[in-house]
Amino acid sequence: MTATVAGDTRVSVGSGTPVALRVRDLTVALGGRRVLDGVRLEATEGELVGLVGPNGAGKTTLLRAVLGLVPSSGRIGIAGQDVSQDRARTRRARATRSIGYVPQRHEFAWDFPVTVEEAVLTGRVARIGWLRGARAEDYRQVRRALDRVEMTHLRRRPVGELSGGQRQRVLVARALALDPRILLLDEPFTGLDVPTQEHLTTLFRELASEDRAVVMTNHDLVGAVHASDRLFLLNRTVVASGTPAELGGPEPWMRAFGVSAGSPLLAAIGRVAEGRSGNGSAGAVDDGRDGGERA
Numbered sequence: 654m655t656a657t658v659a660g661d662t663r664v665s666v667g668s669g670t671p672v673a674l675r676v677r678d679l680t681v682a683l684g685g686r687r688v689l690d691g692v693r694l695e696a697t698e699g700e701l702v703g704l705v706g707p708n709g710a711g712k713t714t715l716l717r718a719v720l721g722l723v724p725s726s727g728r729i730g731i732a733g734q735d736v737s738q739d740r741a742r743t744r745r746a747r748a749t750r751s752i753g754y755v756p757q758r759h760e761f762a763w764d765f766p767v768t769v770e771e772a773v774l775t776g777r778v779a780r781i782g783w784l785r786g787a788r789a790e791d792y793r794q795v796r797r798a799l800d801r802v803e804m805t806h807l808r809r810r811p812v813g814e815l816s817g818g819q820r821q822r823v824l825v826a827r828a829l830a831l832d833p834r835i836l837l838l839d840e841p842f843t844g845l846d847v848p849t850q851e852h853l854t855t856l857f858r859e860l861a862s863e864d865r866a867v868v869m870t871n872h873d874l875v876g877a878v879h880a881s882d883r884l885f886l887l888n889r890t891v892v893a894s895g896t897p898a899e900l901g902g903p904e905p906w907m908r909a910f911g912v913s914a915g916s917p918l919l920a921a922i923g924r925v926a927e928g929r930s931g932n933g934s935a936g937a938v939d940d941g942r943d944g945g946e947r948a
């Protein structure tokens with residue numbers, strides 16, 4: 654590992670792949686309680702990173718801290734720029750424009766009387782500003798984003814009339830309207846059926862392969878293990894990280910989720926403790942990926 658966070662130049666890990674997002678020693682206190690403590694995370698361009706942990710582990714808070722929406726201490730590097738909160742606000746504002754944020758679906762006002770196209774256009778407010786009208790370039794980017802998520806045919810439909818899967822696509826398009834280098838997705842699969850989840854997973858993998866870093870929180874551990882290049886197991890701090898193959902044993906999962914060796918959760922993701930599996934396997938899923946680091 655050769656990278657550093659601070660400075661204006663691109664930083665990279667040993668492989669030479671640019672690090673899009675680097676978080677070090679991130680600590681967040683909310684309501685007088687430390688909800689994140691010394692978090693260390695990174696995502697390189699082209700990588701789909703899974704952020705998993707139990708309810709209340711701090712997954713949403715971590716994404717919000719990266720966006721500067723909650724006060725934090727520690728260091729946050731975005732595309733080589735140190736945007737930690739003690740740095741100039743303008744630098745942070747500029748850098749966070751390279752992040753597309755997809756909040757949980759229930760956080761968007763679906764009752765608001767706007768069309769799909771108008772909802773996606775709101776994703777460009779950071780660039781347009783609230784008081785200036787949208788220009789041709791803004792509409793061009795909106796059309797591009799809608800094409801990307803295959804929602805062009807529904808662009809004039811009121812958002813309140815969309816299905817859950819279509820709404821999720823609108824939120825992704827809204828985040829893509831700024832053509833971000835980093836995409837933060839908060840629980841994009843909640844309430845969606847398996848075919849829709851698989852469709853979206855394919856889209857997220859494609860978006861990552863276009864040299865974006867995609868960081869996704871996910872309660873579906875089976876899906877996270879199969880879709881992610883690298884996983885971060887969070888429970889107030891990063892309990893473990895690595896490729897799914899590197900996290901093949903049950904221990905990090907037991908620690909992160911506070912479950913015992915007999916938990917069905919471990920069986921579901923093929924991380925069964927030695928001696929418990931029917932076929933004698935230690936339970937690692939061979940997903941064919943390699944590389945990564947332990948926290």
Ligand SMILES: Nc1ncnc2c1ncn2[C@@H]1O[C@H](COP(=O)(O)OP(=O)(O)OP(=O)(O)O)[C@@H](O)[C@H]1O
Nearest residue numbers: 683684685688706707708709710711712713714715
């Ligand atoms: N505004 C707030 N004030 C006080 N505590 C908060 C606030 N927001 C979140 N918390 C607390 O911070 C902790 C982490 O919450 P967070 O929503 O980040 O967890 P999460 O991992 O995303 O959970 P889930 O999987 O349930 O969505 C929780 O204990 C939560 O109660």
